[in-house]
Amino acid sequence: MTISDIPALNATLNGIATVLILTGFGLIKSGNKEAHRKVMLAAGVVSAIFLVTYVTHKVLIHGVNTPFGGQGPIRTVYYVMLFTHIVLAMAIAYLVPRTFLFAIKGNLERHKAWAKWTFPIWLYVSVTGVLVYFFLYRWWPAVA
Secondary structure, three states: OOHHHHHHHHHHHHHHHHHHHHHHHHHHHOOOHHHHHHHHHHHHHHHHHHHHHHHHHHHHOOOOOOOEOOOOHHHHHHHHHHHHHHHHHHHHHHHHHHHHHHHHOOOHHHHHHHHHHHHHHHHHHHHHHHHHHHHHHHHOEOOO
16 A cells, blocks of 8 residues: 555545444434444444544645646535535544443433434535545546
8 A cells, every 4th residue: 555545545434434324323213222333333433544544644745735626616616515524524523422422421312412413414524525535536636
C-alpha cells in the first residue's frame, strides 16, 4: 500500500460504515437490540479506523489538500458538500462517543434521544465522505 492508496481505503471504510449504520438502524427498528449493539459497535470501530487512516494520510502528505478539478455549478455543489461534511464530521467526533456512552452505561432513554440526532448526521458524514472521494479522485480529478 502506498500513500496514494489511502484515500480509496478511506472511502471504502466510509462505505462500510454507511452500510453498518443503516443496518444498525434497521435492526433497532425491528427490535433486535443485541444485533443492533454489535453492528453499531462495528460501525464505531470502522469509523475510528477511518479517522486514524485519514489523519495518517494528512500527516504523510504534510496537510496538502487535493485540488478539485470540476468547474461550473458542480464546483459549488462540491464545496457546499465538503463544507457541510467537514463541519458535521467535527460534530460526529463528539456525538458518536457520547451516544455510545449512554448505551454502554445503560441509560437507554438518553441514548435514544441522542441517537435521533447522531444517526442522521453520522450517516450524512459517511455518505458524503464517499462522495468527496469520488468527486476528487474519480469524477473530477484536477489536471496535473
